[in-house]
Amino acid sequence: MSETGLAASIRLDRWLHHARLFRTRTLAADAIGRGGIRLNGKPCLKPAQIVRHGDTVTVSAHGQVRVLRVLMLGERRGSATDAAVLYEELDH
Numbered sequence: 172m173s174e175t176g177l178a179a180s181i182r183l184d185r186w187l188h189h190a191r192l193f194r195t196r197t198l199a200a201d202a203i204g205r206g207g208i209r210l211n212g213k214p215c216l217k218p219a220q221i222v223r224h225g226d227t228v229t230v231s232a233h234g235q236v237r238v239l240r241v242l243m244l245g246e247r248r249g250s251a252t253d254a255a256v257l258y259e260e261l262d263h
Contacts, residue, residue: 179223179224180221180223180244181221181244182219182220182221183199183210183217183219183220183221183222184199184200184203186222186228186244186245186257187199187202187208188248189245189247189249189254189257190239190245190258191251191254192230192232200218202230202232203217203220207230207232208230208231209229210222210227210228211226212227223241225241226241228258237260238262239258239261240259241257241258242257242258243256243257244257245257
């Protein structure tokens with residue numbers, strides 16, 4: 172844990188779940204395994220890929236493509252309001 176109380180990194184599947192982009196970590200891991208997720212422009216195939224503050228995550232799921240900048244990692248899956256502060260939507 173860092174001084175701010177948040178970890179310096181988190182697994183990609185956990186972050187996607189915390190950000191409420193997928194209902195479960197299993198669904199997030201499946202999307203990663205299918206190649207529907209990119210981290211900093213590079214395809215990810217492993218759910219354990221490390222995400223840090225400032226990374227760019229591209230999610231191709233649910234019939235849309237979203238490009239997100241990681242602002243916070245989160246400690247747990249919270250409400251939609253809590254999840255909204257974890258990332259910034261970027262224009263693509």
